[in-house]
Amino acid sequence: MASPPPLLTLTDELLEEIFLRLPGPTDLARASTACASFHRVITDRAFLRRFRGIHPPPLLGFVPRGQDGFYPAQPPYHSAPLARAVADAADFSYYFVPIGRWLKPWRPRDLRQGRVLLECLPKYDERYHFHSVVFLSDLDLAVCDPLHRRYVLLPPVPHKITAQHGLLVDFDAFLAPTGQDEEGTSFQVICTARNETNLFAIVFSSVTGHWCIAASPSWSCLGTEVAFDKLAYPDYANGCFYWTQDWFGKLLMLDATKMEFSIVNSVPSSNLIEGNINSGIVTGAEGPPLMFFFGTHSEDDSSDLLHITKLNSSEPSGEQHLERIIPLARKYRYSICGAVEGFLFLHGFPEGQHSVRRRRHSWNVPNREYLLLDVKTSELKKVCEMKHDFFSVHAYFGFPRSLSKPCI
Structure with a gap:
């Protein structure tokens, strides 16, 4: 045989x-x-x-801005099993990062590509999650990988870099998008600041281990005689960061690949008259980024109207035009709580209910839903429910530890 x-x-x-x-x-x-x-x-x-x-890495959950913790996607959302694996393996309390100079807890400032940018400040208001930094050298920063419990403590911004520019105010720090190097562990942190005459982008590179001023245009060169204030929490799309300044009717843009600032005319004037500042900027299916904001309710008051404007800096008139409108059923009161490339995140709580901030200690507070809007398809999906009012969240995209390598 x-x-x-x-x-x-x-x-x-x-x-x-x-x-x-x-x-x-x-x-x-x-x-x-x-x-x-x-x-x-x-x-x-x-x-x-x-x-x-x-x-592409799936959405696994949310990290609230300014607070520790991770809120994984829940069934029936398709990535719920992976999200639970990450929640069990990662440390989003950040206890593995040594305490900073100010002996205060680390707070998440930004999240990108599996890395979390942490900050520790001498002054911090727990109630409103608001901080005020007097000097840039007061800012303690760290970048960590909560899934593999790795971290890098960033050196303070050297005083000699900023001393010649006088008092800089309105600091904001965020992670820059990075390409994949051979090991996938290099990163950059951008810190923006301003004075009365200039705007600054100060960059830290993990490759060199140093800070440097990458851009410092004057406000007049940017086409405005009035300095933008409170440059915090930019949106990111197509390699650029955007800060909304609705009371000026303009957007401030930083091209992260060229390290160049510019001004883009903002949303239609009708939105500014209504005083609407709840907005998000995301990548569209093609062409320029899209700006989302809430308009008035529908005529029969049956839905919220999510307006979409295409940002086109080359528009001859300088005015942005309404692209389309997405109706959202008035089951909830909606607000925009985050944006990443291709997706907008909405926070919703039942219509007629007061904010949980007024009922923080009540066990009968209804759950808040956190939803994902796919910009390409306009499809709205529920990611998870919480009893917390987080009006600003970072989205965590990635894979469980078994399919990941350290990014620090």
Whole structure:
């Protein structure tokens, strides 16, 4: 009797091609637990880069701005199993980061590509999550990877860098988007500040370990004689950061690839007359970024109207035009709580209910829903429910620890 033919041996290259064709990260996570060789191939950094190029990291949950904690996506949202795995493995209390100079808790300032930018300030109002920094050198910053519990403490901005520019105020720090280096561990932090005559972008690079002034245009060169104030919490789209200044009817833009500031005329004047400052800027399906803001209710008061304006700095008239309107059923009172490329995040609480801030200690407070709006399809999905009113959140996109490499 003839012996059976030998089993076909699958090389690593063949396994990679098979794994790349899996429907998504949940299936890949299951495959990685099948055997040691599968796990070795799947967790290779080069393979994970290829997989992410085909399957973008899913939304796993939210990190509230200014507070510790992680709120994972919940069923029936498709990434809920992965979100639970991240919630169990990561440390979003940031206890693994050494205490700063001011002996106060670290607070999340920004989140991007799995990294969290933390700040520690000498003055911090717990009630309103508002801070005031007198000197830039007072700002303690750290960048951490909560999933792998790694961190980098940033040096203070040297006084010699800013001393020649007098008193700088209205500091804001945020993570810059980075390309994938070989190890995927390099990052940049941008700190903006201003004085009466100039606007500054001061950049820290993890490669050099130093701060430097990357841009310092005058307000007059930007086309405005009035300095923008309170430059906090920019939106990011298409390689640029945007700050809304609704009372000026303008947007401030920082091109992160060129480190250049510019002014873009903002939303239609009708929105400014209504005093609406709840907005978000995201990447559209193609072309310029889109600005979302709430307009008036529909005529029969049955829905909120989410207005969309296409930001086009080349428009000859300088005026932005309304692109389209998305009606939202008046089941909830909505507000925009975050934006990333391609997605807008909405916070909703039942119509007719007061904000939880007025009923913080009540056990009967109804849950707030946190929803995702896909800009390309206009589809609205519920991500999770909470009993907390977080009017500003960071979205956490990624994979569980078994499919991730440290990013610090």
